[in-house]
Amino acid sequence: MQETNPFLLNGKRVLVTGGSMGIGMGIVRRFVAGGARVLIADKATEPAQKYINSLQASLRNNVAVINVDLTEQSAPETMITEMVRIFGGIDILVNNAGIYPMAPMMEMKPELFDKVYTLNLKAAAFTCREAARQMIKQGTGGKIVVIASIDSIHPSSVGLAAYDSSKGGVLMFTKNFALEVAKYGINVNAIAPGGIATEGSSLSSPMSKMSKEEIEKITAGFIAQIPLGRMGLPDDIAKVAVFLASSAADYMTGSLVVVDGGRLLM
């Protein structure tokens, strides 16, 4: 019989990297509201712990947080071991953790370039691999959602050469890995967010050092470039992540879904 609501995540076991803040936390909130059980893996655990404490008692056991620095080579294995220990396995991975430091290439230090690639591309790839290994062991397929960027397909500003190339890489990784694991019933898709108001985007922006008036002026200019007339919110990305992680997306793999308020139309 056809399911009545293909977007349900009831009981699904989900790992969200970088889920303590920003887009990751938006995704955690949506998934928990949809009935999923979620492990947040982040190097900053305090905001996640605060969120868990704020949940009603019946939901509190559905969410856990672990302290992981994803740039450590052991991180992917550690996260999956914890998923198995806490929830008995993994059905969905949301690969979200990423950094976007501004540094023009002409001034780029090799160490910073490595840092961006290690987190945004290498950690993402090996976390996908570790999650897929566990999904294959379970034999019931799975869903992997990778948070890429509109910068995976179009540069948004000078200063993001390392970031943009890491996100271009993660898009092509998504497509190739989707090909590799399709035979196991594992769907791998990516989301390309546009400008989303998060803790990270306000801190890394040059605006963090500006006056209130300057910020308002620049924000208005930025919004003028967005046909839907506003910055994105973490929940705008989270709702699409729910779609890609649910059975509604069973026939999608290797796709990139752009969620940018129309920014790339300009």
Ligand SMILES: NC(=O)c1ccc[n+]([C@@H]2O[C@H](COP(=O)([O-])OP(=O)(O)OC[C@H]3O[C@@H](n4cnc5c(N)ncnc54)[C@H](O)[C@@H]3O)[C@@H](O)[C@H]2O)c1
């Ligand atoms: N905000 C945007 O406008 C935007 C646009 C396009 C794509 N994205 C992508 O979305 C993702 C999330 O961005 P955001 O704006 O929510 O960021 P954010 O900085 O607000 O949150 C990122 C989270 O990842 C965690 N994290 C960072 N480095 C980590 C590490 N080494 N190990 C473990 N956890 C780590 C942080 O502690 C934080 O909780 C990133 O991949 C980013 O590239 C963001």
